Amino acid sequence: MNIARVIVDVPTSQTNRPFDYKIPDSLIGVVAPGMRVIIPFGPRKIMGFVLEVTDQTSFTRLKKIQDVMDLTPVLTHELIQLGRWISETTLCFYVSAYQAMLPQLLKAKYEKELWLLAEHEDLTEDLERLFGGRGVVPYEEIEASSLSYSQIQKRIHEGLVEVHYKVKGKETKKKETYIVPGIPSHRLEEIYHDTPKQAKKQRLILAFFIEYPDEILQKKLLEELKTTRASLKPLLDKEILKTVYKEVYRDPYQQREYERTTPFPLTEEQQEAIEPVLASIEDKRHVPFLLHGVTGSGKTEVYLQSIQQVLDDGREAIVLVPEIALTPQMVERFKGRFGSRVAVLHSALSAGEKFDEWRKIQRKEVQVVVGARSAIFAPFENIGIIIIDEEHESSYKQEDYPRYHARDVAIERGKYHHCPVVLGSATPTLESFARAQKDVYKLLTLKKRMNNASMPEVELVDMRKELHAGNRSMFSIQLREKIEDRIQKGEQVVLFLNRRGYSTFVMCRDCGEVKECPHCDIALTYHRKAERLKCHYCSHEEPMPTICPSCESDTIRYFGTGTQKVEESLNQLIPDARIIRMDVDTTRRKGAHERLLTKFADKEADILLGTQMIAKGLDFGNVTLVGVLAADSLLHLPDFRSSEKTFQLLTQVSGRAGRHTLPGEVIVQSYTPEHYSIEMASQYDFESFYKKEMKMRKTFRYPPYYFLTLLTVSHPNHLYTMDVTQKIVQFLRDHLSDQAIILGPTPSPLTRIKDRYRYQCMIKYRNEPTLHKVMNRLFQIYEDAIQQKDLQLTIDFQPYQLM
Numbered sequence: 001m002n003i004a005r006v007i008v009d010v011p012t013s014q015t016n017r018p019f020d021y022k023i024p025d026s027l028i029g030v031v032a033p034g035m036r037v038i039i040p041f042g043p044r045k046i047m048g049f050v051l052e053v054t055d056q057t058s059f060t061r062l063k064k065i066q067d068v069m070d071l072t073p074v075l076t077h078e079l080i081q082l083g084r085w086i087s088e089t090t091l092c093f094y095v096s097a098y099q100a101m102l103p104q105l106l107k108a109k110y111e112k113e114l115w116l117l118a119e120h121e122d123l124t125e126d127l128e129r130l131f132g133g134r135g136v137v138p139y140e141e142i143e144a145s146s147l148s149y150s151q152i153q154k155r156i157h158e159g160l161v162e163v164h165y166k167v168k169g170k171e172t173k174k175k176e177t178y179i180v181p182g183i184p185s186h187r188l189e190e191i192y193h194d195t196p197k198q199a200k201k202q203r204l205i206l207a208f209f210i211e212y213p214d215e216i217l218q219k220k221l222l223e224e225l226k227t228t229r230a231s232l233k234p235l236l237d238k239e240i241l242k243t244v245y246k247e248v249y250r251d252p253y254q255q256r257e258y259e260r261t262t263p264f265p266l267t268e269e270q271q272e273a274i275e276p277v278l279a280s281i282e283d284k285r286h287v288p289f290l291l292h293g294v295t296g297s298g299k300t301e302v303y304l305q306s307i308q309q310v311l312d313d314g315r316e317a318i319v320l321v322p323e324i325a326l327t328p329q330m331v332e333r334f335k336g337r338f339g340s341r342v343a344v345l346h347s348a349l350s351a352g353e354k355f356d357e358w359r360k361i362q363r364k365e366v367q368v369v370v371g372a373r374s375a376i377f378a379p380f381e382n383i384g385i386i387i388i389d390e391e392h393e394s395s396y397k398q399e400d401y402p403r404y405h406a407r408d409v410a411i412e413r414g415k416y417h418h419c420p421v422v423l424g425s426a427t428p429t430l431e432s433f434a435r436a437q438k439d440v441y442k443l444l445t446l447k448k449r450m451n452n453a454s455m456p457e458v459e460l461v462d463m464r465k466e467l468h469a470g471n472r473s474m475f476s477i478q479l480r481e482k483i484e485d486r487i488q489k490g491e492q493v494v495l496f497l498n499r500r501g502y503s504t505f506v507m508c509r510d511c512g513e514v515k516e517c518p519h520c521d522i523a524l525t526y527h528r529k530a531e532r533l534k535c536h537y538c539s540h541e542e543p544m545p546t547i548c549p550s551c552e553s554d555t556i557r558y559f560g561t562g563t564q565k566v567e568e569s570l571n572q573l574i575p576d577a578r579i580i581r582m583d584v585d586t587t588r589r590k591g592a593h594e595r596l597l598t599k600f601a602d603k604e605a606d607i608l609l610g611t612q613m614i615a616k617g618l619d620f621g622n623v624t625l626v627g628v629l630a631a632d633s634l635l636h637l638p639d640f641r642s643s644e645k646t647f648q649l650l651t652q653v654s655g656r657a658g659r660h661t662l663p664g665e666v667i668v669q670s671y672t673p674e675h676y677s678i679e680m681a682s683q684y685d686f687e688s689f690y691k692k693e694m695k696m697r698k699t700f701r702y703p704p705y706y707f708l709t710l711l712t713v714s715h716p717n718h719l720y721t722m723d724v725t726q727k728i729v730q731f732l733r734d735h736l737s738d739q740a741i742i743l744g745p746t747p748s749p750l751t752r753i754k755d756r757y758r759y760q761c762m763i764k765y766r767n768e769p770t771l772h773k774v775m776n777r778l779f780q781i782y783e784d785a786i787q788q789k790d791l792q793l794t795i796d797f798q799p800y801q802l803m
């Protein structure tokens with residue numbers, strides 16, 4: 001078994017297959033599938049993933065693996081297969097699929113170095129100056145030197161120097177320093193007696209270790225003996241004491257004590273819902289469930305008790321929660337029940353913290369992982385349940401390459417492990433609900449809220465009427481009165497503002513000029529604190545102009561409603577309201593999110609004002625009023641899911657009110673209150689909405705009736721982009737069936753981002769078994785243009801972002 005099949009870290013079509021390498025004698029028995037190795041590839045040394053170890057190869061001369069990067073495989077047998085599946089279903093390179101499964105810290109980085117091949121005497125003067133007696137210099141030093149790249153190229157050609165790629169593992173395990181005696185106790189005593197009395201500190205330290213000969217944290221030792229490292233040093237130098245380093249985990253939740261919770265006796269509805277889940281756990285059967293439960297119906301308790309059964313059975317559980325719902329409150333519910341058996345993975349953790357949480361999973365020190373999308377790749381080997389909470393959230397779809405959907409990955413893993421997958425939501429996606437109607441997913445329903453609490457009453461306010469009645473503020477009379485009423489009663493209010501489409505743009509009142517980003521086709525957003533305009537796509541920034549760049553009028557102003565602006569007018573309207581504002585600006589600092597929510601929970605504020613961040617997962621008993629400021633801001637996005645998203649968001653936000661004993665009330669302000677998604681959301685009528693929306697989807701041939709594939713072409717040259725898209729459309733017409741509907745070429749809704757033009761083509765189809773093959777063919781045709789001409793082709797088989 002001295003041959004390894006390796007996927008190399010070179011993401012191109014030609015290299016997207018396993019390469020055979022010889023395992024050198026010294027590494028036979030060490031190299032195993034799932035490990036990362038360092039291999040020669042062309043002139044460089046790069047990283048690769050070992051897929052298989054075998055003794056067969058059809059090649060006669062093989063290069064040798066140079067080194068191993070891991071001693072324990074980072075990919076399990078199952079994950080190796082899963083990566084292949086992801087690569088084939090989303091059309092990404094194998095190596096990209098494997099990278100996506102690993103924590104960021106494990107992604108290899110390369111450093112370029114220039115190596116000297118000749119003797120120093122034989123060097124040209126310029127090279128001698130560069131190397132200055134060294135054998136290796138970092139590549140960046142070339143830039144700083146007087147040498148040009150072409151001169152270096154010449155020297156490489158002459159065989160004087162050579163470029164080397166050094167693979168750098170970024171992973172860093174955090175270590176702590178411990179001190180232990182390096183010699184037996186009786187020797188310590190001898191040395192103690194031989195140490196002169198004046199060397200007080202040293203005698204103190206020796207006496208300490210004579211009494212306690214165990215290892216001790218260096219920091220603690222120094223504190224205890226009130227001394228410094230300087231007095232330790234002579235003892236360490238003489239090897240009387242030794243330093244040892246131990247790996248510690250960076251655990252952001254370590255300092256926290258979680259109050260242990262015990263399972264609630266389930267309600268009848270919960271009991272009915274959990275039984276089939278428990279049965280499939282017991283029978284080790286893969287069943288996909290859709291748990292449709294209104295907000296506050298106790299879905300989480302159903303998850304917790306299912307997980308308990310899995311753990312009792314000695315198996316493991318993965319729980320996915322959308323990033324923005326992964327609040328401290330949420331974490332607490334899982335840690336409260338399962339304590340240190342839980343690892344948490346989300347993007348607010350530092351790369352080091354994420355790596356440490358992942359290591360706990362890899363080492364089987366935890367049995368439950370709660371995390372955002374990428375936690376679906378947790379390297380467990382004995383999974384008993386996978387839960388996806390708020391399954392309708394579009395953040396489960398990765399919008400970067402590789403474009404996988406966590407729900408599909410969950411089902412794939414569920415099949416492998418013969419375990420149930422539970423998709424939970426108060427507002428399931430049309431796709432999932434349609435599958436449940438057809439019994440592809442088994443439907444479980446929770447119709448009632450806990451404590452028989454009723455769903456909060458929703459009042460729709462027509463903002464057009466407010467305007468006609470002379471109210472120019474962003475608060476309707478009703479909303480304002482109700483806020484004042486709650487403040488008086490000592491109850492709390494949640495105010496929701498949709499972030500997207502409602503950022504603050506800058507417009508000239510004279511000529512109507514809107515300030516746009518010079519690199520992207522979108523309006524710049526005004527940031528008050530810095531008095532600057534920023535682009536949210538490319539992070540271009542510029543100062544707020546004082547006069548209009550187009551007509552030189554000084555009436556240039558910002559428009560639109562950001563959370564800051566709402567806060568300001570709220571302050572004017574109700575001066576004694578205590579407001580907590582939660583948005584990207586106030587939660588940027590680590591732990592800020594949590595601090596603000598704790599403040600609100602402790603009733604240090606009357607109003608929680610925020611964006612999407614506050615729409616999910618919050619469970620505060622004292623909240624009796626929810627206000628939605630602009631319900632229709634999502635409705636007008638160029639996206640066939642905009643009605644569905646509006647319905648989901650309104651239902652979720654409304655669900656924050658009246659969750660415990662106090663009854664709740666919701667005010668929804670809108671310019672189009674008659675729209676069916678707003679109206680039906682206000683009546684919590686999911687089924688009617690489902691029926692109505694399904695009709696629309698059928699008429700306009702959208703999912704779940706049709707599959708969609710979005711192909712985006714981008715390039716800095718406008719004409720070239722159009723031309724390539726046109727050719728691709730023609731190619732697709734020639735190669736797909738007559739049933740496929742091919743739309744395009746059309747400019748993408750965002751036609752230019754970061755100085756690149758974007759055109760797209762949409763394919764709607766019901767059954768195209770050759771689609772993946774045809775797409776692969778396209779990539780081959782354009783391979784050279786992609787590699788050399790800066791062309792980008794993106795294929796999304798399940799597009800959610802249509803921008």
Ligand SMILES: Nc1ncnc2c1ncn2[C@@H]1O[C@H](COP(=O)(O)OP(=O)(O)OP(=O)(O)O)[C@@H](O)[C@H]1O
Pocket residue numbers: 264265266267270293294295296297298299300301426450617618619655
């Ligand atoms: N069987 C039970 N007995 C008593 N209280 C319960 C029970 N199950 C859940 N609860 C409590 O009811 C409240 C609502 O439950 P939970 O948050 O699990 O609902 P949910 O359906 O997950 O809500 P959402 O979708 O809005 O997040 C919580 O405070 C929870 O602790």
Ligand SMILES: [Zn+2]
Pocket residue numbers: 517518519520535536537538539540754
């Ligand atoms: Zn921009």
Ligand SMILES: [Zn+2]
Pocket residue numbers: 508509510511512513548549550551552553
């Ligand atoms: Zn102007």
